[in-house]
Amino acid sequence: MNPLIIPLISVIAGLIMIVFLRYFQNMERMSMIEKGLNPFDNQSIKRNRISPDNTLRFGLLLVGAGLGLLIGAIIAPYTQSEGIQVALVMIFGGAGLLLSYVIQIKNDRKSQ
Incomplete structure (x- = not known):
């Protein structure tokens, strides 16, 4: 093929x-x-x-995914797992989304 x-x-x-x-x-x-x-x-x-909320959300998602790829590339040679990079991208991407949610909640409380 x-x-x-x-x-x-x-x-x-x-x-x-x-x-x-x-x-x-x-x-x-x-x-x-x-x-x-x-x-x-x-x-x-x-x-x-485009809004500041979406920019923060996507920015932190991409930072988390990039960090997951970096750590996965460092850890992959030392593990026997095939999907460690995919798992770390999902974990750190989700952590980035959670962080953006927490920041947004704090900003909403501050503006009230």
């Missing part, structure tokens, strides 16, 4: 997914306009915009 088939199919599938997502988003906006609503007042569209 040609080793280029899997990356090629992945890229094509990703592009098709992006096209369909944009198509359905456009259909949703057009139906809102037909009903006389402003599509940019909808909460579902506003949540897709």
Whole structure:
């Protein structure tokens, strides 16, 4: 089997997914306009915009995943486990999400 088939199919599938997502988003906006609503007042569209909360969440997720990969690469030669890197990425990524949740809760309490 040609080793280029899997990356090629992945890229094509990703592009098709992006096209369909944009198509359905456009259909949703057009139906809102037909009903006389402003599509940019909808909460579902506003949540897709970049906010400090999302930036913190994704930043800490990526830091946790990177830290998990780093520690997994260091530990992997000394263990017999095959999936140590995947497990550490999940653990540290989850820890990053929990940390972002705790920070968000503290910021919400401070602003009240």
